Amino acid sequence: MKIALAQLNPTIGYLTANAQQILIAAQKAASFGVNLLLTPELSLCGYLPRDLLLNPSFVESMGTTLQQLAQDLPPQLAVLVGTVNLNTLATVAGGKPLFNTQALLHQGKVQQLFHKRLLPTYDVFDENRYFEPGTESSTYLLSQTRIGITICEDLWNDEEFWGKRNYAVNPIAELTKLGVDLIVNLSASPYSAKKQYIREAMLRHAAIRYGQPILYANQVGANDDLIFDGCSVGFNRAGELVCRARAFEMDLVVVEFDEEQRDLMPASVASLPASEDEEIWNALVLGIKDYTRKCGFSQVVIGLSGGVDSALVAALATAALGKENVLGVLMPSPYSSDHSVNDALQLADNLSIQTHTLPIGELMGDYDRTLAQLFMGTQFGVAEENIQSRIRGNLLMAIANKFNYLLLSTGNKSEMAVGYCTLYGDMNGGLAVIGDVPKTRVYSLCRWRNSKGEVIPANILTKPPSAELKPGQLDRDSLPPYDILDDILERLINRHQSKVQIIAAGHELEVVNRVMQLVARAEFKRRQAPPVLKITDRAFGTGWRMPIASRWIGESW
């Protein structure tokens, strides 16, 4: 018996196009003689339409599209499609109005429904906002094979693997008791660095522990801040990897389930990225490509400062969209060093992207004159530095508006964390490409890219970082060295460590206090940041929900 995994890239809410993706995969699978096709969680609407789900007419559209799809699919092929389903008991029994469902389509009809049971409500997940958890796990009988259906989080509750129980119930244990031959898991599991290694370890553990072959079909593509890496996999009953779909690309993998051996047979195994840098690089390229395309843009504009952040974003954008679709804009001020301009031009030359140079000295002078009376007797300071950054932001947005480019912002995670960035200035843009990439990782990504052929001029990687908003300014005059800063931030943000723990790890009290205060004070900036492509287990954005008018950090000094 043949089963196929369709690793699809839906656009949120674009039901007809998503149904078309499923249909094309099904036709291809049918041509291979496949019996059952798996598609990811919510494959009809994409993960996750968020508050579109509160709109009854959106839910109705999904129902209509699903019925039509059932009729359009090859009748001999069974297809599991991710959709939502009305919880008809909600108003009587209490509960949310929808289930997160997989619908089994076969012979022109919706034959069976499977509801997700474990609904994540951490990090970027809000599923309890929309969905009622399913109350039982059920199976689908295909030929002689009984298949247990699970959806994403349903498999993420193994207290042996995690060292703690996350939810009261454990669907895979229940399905095993029911006597199934195979577990399938339909997922939309967002990317973070090295997460695939955790997924595979967890699935292997489950296969062995429950003695079940497991097929896991993941979404691919990026939707706003979330990148989905694909990497759908299968494990046989012994916990051996039998197939893996490609990372960061759509794919269709066919695998044989031997009904006599009641196990999955070896099939194609795509390799994983060779290094963490390569993996993150590929994730960010996909993030740029999909956000641009799904928002209806084809070209992007980037401010090139001659620094490492904008260099990396330009290189990523060129990889994502092609050199003809990336415009670099240089906006030197009287404080810009010659090397900044030269480095930026050299970078653009290496990438073969077009540039424009718009000096901002005159505009700076005009702002000074406009504010002269009001600012009389004050010292040059942050206000004046920000004016420069905002002049650049205004020019970039003017170009974006005029020529319908998407502006990519170039701030890294370290500076967004401590507020070393200008709101309405260098933070401007539709997408914060490297807003979840710490500065130390920015460097290693550049070096990885250069290892494939130098595009980022060496001088950009060796000179000390500077915002160049006043003469001789260097980041290190305002911030701890980035290796120290990034370690503190990782402990604070990703590991929820306390001040005491961070100091115990070898950091100086004064530095830790200062960083914690900076992070707390910069919350108002992050609140107004564009979506940040998520590549770590805790990114600024959907999964970071902090109060602004708050005092704890100050108090805890």
Place this chain on the structure above:
Amino acid sequence: MKIALAQLNPTIGYLTANAQQILIAAQKAASFGVNLLLTPELSLCGYLPRDLLLNPSFVESMGTTLQQLAQDLPPQLAVLVGTVNLNTLATVAGGKPLFNTQALLHQGKVQQLFHKRLLPTYDVFDENRYFEPGTESSTYLLSQTRIGITICEDLWNDEEFWGKRNYAVNPIAELTKLGVDLIVNLSASPYSAKKQYIREAMLRHAAIRYGQPILYANQVGANDDLIFDGCSVGFNRAGELVCRARAFEMDLVVVEFDEEQRDLMPASVASLPASEDEEIWNALVLGIKDYTRKCGFSQVVIGLSGGVDSALVAALATAALGKENVLGVLMPSPYSSDHSVNDALQLADNLSIQTHTLPIGELMGDYDRTLAQLFMGTQFGVAEENIQSRIRGNLLMAIANKFNYLLLSTGNKSEMAVGYCTLYGDMNGGLAVIGDVPKTRVYSLCRWRNSKGEVIPANILTKPPSAELKPGQLDRDSLPPYDILDDILERLINRHQSKVQIIAAGHELEVVNRVMQLVARAEFKRRQAPPVLKITDRAFGTGWRMPIASRWIGESW
């Protein structure tokens, strides 16, 4: 027996200051011979610290502060304090690590804990992200009186009142079965217009249905986007209102519970605002006051265009902070009409606030020259209009940065909905004061204010609205009339109506299509907006979670 309601205004995370507020209320209550003091939900940390709750050291600080508070309180007084409590079974049984708890402090110790059972996960609420629901309702015996403890949402599940069941369990029904004499409800119920009428109707219904007197203690004050209106109330067993704390102010209300009659006796009843406009006005004034203060500012700056939106924000800010703490900045362009400048100056004169005038014509010319080569052969359009708005935004932020003012943004809900506003321009600011106020309500709030003595010049209210970004521009050339637009938006946003329903209500297909498309397309702007003070049941901000790269609206045309 005397019970007091302390209507407190905590700052998020500011544990020592919040504990101090509780202590002061307790000392006052003790001096009145009160036996039991009620404080709002999470009164120790404020509602809601959000992801601060993921930080174990924050939770630990709360525990320490609570223990200290127990020792500091007058020993003879029992005090219910809102805090969080560790769910020690979480890692074994599955579940979230915390409960949303009321701790009963008495005689120097924490005597008893009560956990919230119904956790809201709609609109602005994410409580399942942090909390495990309590599994049982319990009571506290004070003298001869058995008191049933509920927390906020616990009482919001009456299927008779709502016409549907919201949750499977109903704590008040369970408590009634246990045989209680009085129900208390400790809340942090955010404001929306006219919500108090719903709360009181619901509480009255519950008092009558279950034959229970009910005391409801609400938080007051604003935390980021959420305003809490206070209006704590008591209902006797017959469903009659026996007390009400003041709207939008801290308050302490003492009420007698007669142990023989087993009922609440009449006490002080503060009046509610006389009109919806007065209510919303007061809410916004509190929102400005608390955001400014809790962020550590004392002064604000506002761009005065001569239009109605900035006029309203200036009048609100003056009411909130005093005329000496509000600076108005006029930034006329060559497209600004004389009446704009005159109207803005007249407004400032009426409010007695200081102004500065910074003409932007030269800066506009400089941007034109800087971009001339790049824009050669293109027509004046949105790019040029936005440049003007962003020049103003830059000047306002320069002033804010230089003098440590908070910049208030002045966009209304109608324009934020359809994107009739400039990102990084007029959207700039730390707080979007009227971002949840539809344009038609902006006018009625101005008229209400003028009815107390004219401050907003009549001409501002009678001239046709214009952004004045090109000669002769009027809002009505780009948008439907505001009464029509606001009705469509209300149906779309607040009532989740479909296109078919909105058209059935009398709107033209073409207009509805255009508005729906504009709303969908403007999502990227709203994502980067400052916190919006919430005054309706669906505001842009925490309770509005929409995808950006999404296609449904376009498809559904």
